Every structure is written in structure tokens, then in C-alpha cells.
Amino acid sequence: MLTAEQIEKNWGEFCENIETYISSPRKEKLLEFYKKYEERIMMMPAAHKKEYHNSFPGGYVDHVNRVVRCSLQQANLWGVEGADMSTFTEEELVFSAINHDLGKMGDEENESYIPQTDKWRKDKLGEDYMFNKQVAFASVPDRGLFMLQSHGVQYSFNEMLAIQTHDGLYDDANKKYLFTYLPEQKPRTCLPFILHQADLMSARIEFEREWLPRLKNSVPPQKENFILTTESKKSTKDKALSQLESKGLKDLFDKL
Numbered sequence: 001m002l003t004a005e006q007i008e009k010n011w012g013e014f015c016e017n018i019e020t021y022i023s024s025p026r027k028e029k030l031l032e033f034y035k036k037y038e039e040r041i042m043m044m045p046a047a048h049k050k051e052y053h054n055s056f057p058g059g060y061v062d063h064v065n066r067v068v069r070c071s072l073q074q075a076n077l078w079g080v081e082g083a084d085m086s087t088f089t090e091e092e093l094v095f096s097a098i099n100h101d102l103g104k105m106g107d108e109e110n111e112s113y114i115p116q117t118d119k120w121r122k123d124k125l126g127e128d129y130m131f132n133k134q135v136a137f138a139s140v141p142d143r144g145l146f147m148l149q150s151h152g153v154q155y156s157f158n159e160m161l162a163i164q165t166h167d168g169l170y171d172d173a174n175k176k177y178l179f180t181y182l183p184e185q186k187p188r189t190c191l192p193f194i195l196h197q198a199d200l201m202s203a204r205i206e207f208e209r210e211w212l213p214r215l216k217n218s219v220p221p222q223k224e225n226f227i228l229t230t231e232s233k234k235s236t237k238d239k240a241l242s243q244l245e246s247k248g249l250k251d252l253f254d255k256l
């Protein structure tokens with residue numbers, strides 16, 4: 001969970017990324033878009049199921065900011081190792097990272113994730129959110145790209161491809177772009193791979209931060225050098241025998 005201060009700080013970082021990396025006049029268009037939906041986006045979770053990543057208020061922006069940071073660092077690594085970095089711009093990289101999950105917001109009127117109303121699911125499964133049935137189905141990349149274009153925010157071919165395929169081969173729909181052996185059909189830039197790696201890395205880190213401490217605390221510590229000795233075998237057997245009332249059964253087990 002995030003504090004109100006952290007949510008506010010994350011929103012500052014989110015807007016600062018647009019100021020720093022996106023050029024005018026697109027910068028102003030994008031800031032206008034995010035200003036319009038500020039309250040919704042600032043408080044959105046990154047997922048509606050707690051088993052996914054960052055499923056808490058402010059989780060979406062926290063995730064997106066991490067993807068921006070990881071994208072910049074991944075791009076540096078790809079460049080150092082010899083990838084052709086002239087095939088995309090830094091603005092395209094950051095624009096794709098900022099908007100890769102935008103489709104999670106829902107449509108203009110309705111949020112995709114709303115507070116869970118099923119008490120049983122909330123109590124037993126810990127689901128704080130549920131999917132809003134008012135929102136017509138569209139994949140996250142399709143809805144995100146639709147929201148951008150319907151608010152006059154243009155994007156490049158590279159950005160379209162990166163946002164569309166950011167889930168990599170976890171989404172079968174991306175096979176047409178990524179699962180080809182023909183060189184001419186492969187992406188002409190490594191931007192989609194950098195974004196996918198950054199997203200994967202961020203989601204994994206978010207999972208680790210939330211779940212590893214919980215899992216660690218829920219597992220009873222293993223006994224060190226546990227050896228089944230004759231003594232322990234005897235005491236277990238004696239304990240079992242003492243609980244039997246039937247003499248016949250006692251004799252039977254005693255011979256084992």
C-alpha cells in the first residue's frame with residue numbers, strides 16, 4: 001500500500017516525465033489528457049486482482065513510473081551491447097512506457113476497476129477491486145491507443161508497435177509481430193523488446209515487494225538436519241498406540 005504522500009510524489013514524477021521527455025506540441029496535448037483524468041489515474045490500481053501486481057490505490061502510476069525508469073536503463077544496456085539505437089528515439093521510448101497500460105483506465109465515462117461489492121470475494125479472496133461490466137471489452141493496448149487518438153494525441157508507428165506488443169508473447173495476439181522467422185516481418189527496431197523487458201521487470205519487482213515477505217512469513221521454518229531416528233520412530237509409534245482403545249488393533253500395530 002502507498003501513503004497519500006507517496007501517491008502525490010508518484011504523480012509528480014509521472015507529470016515530470018512528460019515535461020522532460022515529450023516534445024511540444026504533443027507534450028501539452030498529453031498533459032491536457034492526463035489533467036482531465038488526473039483523479040482517476042492517480043488513484044488507479046495496476047490490476048484488479050491482488051495476485052497480480054500493484055493492486056492497490058496508486059498502484060498504476062507507481063508501476064508506470066517504474067516501467068519508465070527500467071526502460072531507460074534497459075535501453076542503455078541494449079545500446080552498450082550493440083543494438084541499433086538509431087531505430088527509435090528516447091521520446092518514443094518514454095512515450096510508449098508512459099502509455100503502455102493506459103487501456104487499464106477504462107473508457108471516458110467508466111473506470112475499468114471499481115471497488116469490489118461481493119463481500120465474500122473481498123473477505124475470503126482479498127479482492128479489493130472488480131472489473132466494471134459497464135466498460136465494453138477491448139484489449140488493454142487497443143483501448144489505450146483508442147483513448148490517445150480520441151483525445152488528439154498522435155503517436156508514431158514505433159510507439160504503436162511497442163504499446164501494442166508490450167506483453168510480448170504472453171499475449172497470443174502478438175504472435176503476428178513477434179513469432180515470425182522471416183527477417184522482413186520482424187520489428188525493425190528493438191523498442192518493443194526493451195519495453196516488454198522493462199514491463200516484465202517492473203511487474204516482477206512489484207510482485208517480489210508485496211509477496212515474498214508474506215510467503216516467507218507464512219512458511220514454518222524447516223527443521224535443520226532432520227533425521228528419523230529409532231527413538232523418534234519409537235515415540236511416534238508409542239503415541240499412536242496409546243490412542244488406540246481396541247486391544248486387537250493395538251496388537252496388530254505393535255507388530256508393525
Ligand SMILES: [Fe+2]
Pocket residue numbers: 063067100101199
Ligand atoms: Fe505494465
